[in-house]
Amino acid sequence: MKEPFVTKEKLEEIARDIPTPFHLYDEKGIRENARAVQEAFAWNPGFREYFAVKATPNPTLIRILGEYGCGCDCSSMTELMLAEAMGFTGDKVMFSSNDTPPEEYRKAEDMNAIINLDDFTNIEEVEKELGGFPKKMCCRFNPGGLFALSNGIMDNPGDSKYGMTTDQLFEAFRILKAKGVEEFGIHAFLASNTVTNEYYPKLAEVLFRLAVNLQNVTGARITFINLSGGVGIPYQPWETPNDIRVIGEGVRKVYEEILTAAGMGDVAIYTEMGRFMMGPYGALVTRAIHKKHIYKEYIGVDACAVNLMRPAMYGAYHHITVMGKEDAPCDQKYDVVGSLCENNDKFAIDRMMPEIEIGDLLFIHDTGAHGSAMGYNYNGKLWSAEVLLREDGGWDMIRRPQTAKDYFQTIDFTPEYKKMFPDNC
Numbered sequence: 001m002k003e004p005f006v007t008k009e010k011l012e013e014i015a016r017d018i019p020t021p022f023h024l025y026d027e028k029g030i031r032e033n034a035r036a037v038q039e040a041f042a043w044n045p046g047f048r049e050y051f052a053v054k055a056t057p058n059p060t061l062i063r064i065l066g067e068y069g070c071g072c073d074c075s076s077m078t079e080l081m082l083a084e085a086m087g088f089t090g091d092k093v094m095f096s097s098n099d100t101p102p103e104e105y106r107k108a109e110d111m112n113a114i115i116n117l118d119d120f121t122n123i124e125e126v127e128k129e130l131g132g133f134p135k136k137m138c139c140r141f142n143p144g145g146l147f148a149l150s151n152g153i154m155d156n157p158g159d160s161k162y163g164m165t166t167d168q169l170f171e172a173f174r175i176l177k178a179k180g181v182e183e184f185g186i187h188a189f190l191a192s193n194t195v196t197n198e199y200y201p202k203l204a205e206v207l208f209r210l211a212v213n214l215q216n217v218t219g220a221r222i223t224f225i226n227l228s229g230g231v232g233i234p235y236q237p238w239e240t241p242n243d244i245r246v247i248g249e250g251v252r253k254v255y256e257e258i259l260t261a262a263g264m265g266d267v268a269i270y271t272e273m274g275r276f277m278m279g280p281y282g283a284l285v286t287r288a289i290h291k292k293h294i295y296k297e298y299i300g301v302d303a304c305a306v307n308l309m310r311p312a313m314y315g316a317y318h319h320i321t322v323m324g325k326e327d328a329p330c331d332q333k334y335d336v337v338g339s340l341c342e343n344n345d346k347f348a349i350d351r352m353m354p355e356i357e358i359g360d361l362l363f364i365h366d367t368g369a370h371g372s373a374m375g376y377n378y379n380g381k382l383w384s385a386e387v388l389l390r391e392d393g394g395w396d397m398i399r400r401p402q403t404a405k406d407y408f409q410t411i412d413f414t415p416e417y418k419k420m421f422p423d424n425c
């Protein structure tokens with residue numbers, strides 16, 4: 001059973017203050033989970049989680065993770081700027097980008113961030129842009145083929161645009177070493193949203209063996225291995241959540257078998273989790289505003305796919321709790337829809353739910369990562385607020401809702417704009 005991290009009374013109180021829809025985050029949950037991640041990998045002295053900024057680019061939330069030793073994983077200029085503004089620089093920033101505009105390498109270098117090369121051709125680009133290489137570099141690996149786990153989870157690296165082939169990786173290490181790079185890391189992201197404790201250990205095994213080979217063959221000194229993101233969360237209430245302690249232990253076991261045995265027991269483990277760090281600790285709060293009966297039963301809410309794109313984009317399941325009706329029988333079949341002029345703007349399709357009345361608050365679970373972050377302005381819809389529920393029961397707006405004025409700002413070319421929004425408005 002999935003339970004909201006907030007009571008109906010508290011949510012109504014917040015909704016009187018901040019109009020729906022908004023994303024609500026749970027400070028307590030974020031902190032407990034961040035602590036558990038640190039503990040799970042405490043056996044590795046160099047361990048660091050670089051939170052994938054793209055998942056939830058909100059400074060208030062990322063600073064909380066920073067208190068637990070987390071750094072930032074950035075993939076673009078503005079994410080680098082955000083990390084820098086929050087005080088993350090140097091080894092606390094991983095720049096894991098792809099199809100990278102060369103000037104972004106310069107920004108990363110200015111911040112002393114660790115640059116993770118996605119492609120072999122990036123070597124020349126970085127050399128041209130920076131006139132040389134930082135002392136520490138990382139390369140992203142793609143083994144090709146299929147990557148399968150025993151519970152049937154599978155992904156298809158051979159079909160993904162990321163990383164270098166094995167041959168390219170060896171060649172890249174040789175070249176970078178010849179050009180003065182002293183410390184090396186390898187990185188791979190082979191499967192997404194893995195709801196199994198097996199993913200990191202299995203990936204680690206692949207990368208650890210590769211690291212031993214790379215170091216033996218090229219002489220490059222490998223000081224860190226980046227397991228990237230991909231650790232999943234149970235969006236569906238019947239799934240079993242991952243246990244980060246079991247995952248940490250699983251990685252430790254292969255670390256000892258492969259790296260320690262090869263005399264590489266000082267290699268640091270890095271992760272770049274986004275979803276696992278934040279996903280369960282955020283929810284989209286929305287109100288039912290329409291009931292429509294045609295060939296099916298529809299519940300129209302005041303949020304739409306611009307607030308949460310995953311169902312429309314991937315057909316992703318997000319559990320919905322109708323606040324105050326947790327114990328009512330789920331005897332109604334609804335499509336829960338937003339107002340976009342797109343028929344895929346549905347948070348739930350043919351979902352059995354308790355009877356919903358106009359005005360009911362709906363709590364759409366697990367939007368803490370890749371939720372608000374994937375927002376957009378289609379149909380002239382405005383970005384919603386983000387609110388943090390504090391451990392003491394108070395709350396803070398940590399991103400204000402976008403206004404019409406914000407929306408029109410980038411087309412501020414005309415006198416009409418001045419008429420709509422005189423300077424004093």
Ligand SMILES: *Cc1c(COP(=O)(O)O)cnc(C)c1O
Pocket residue numbers: 052054055073075096097189192193228229230231272273274275276369
């Ligand atoms: C998206 C991404 C992540 C985070 O992925 P999650 O599935 O949110 O854990 C980490 N690293 C890179 C390079 C990514 O692109």
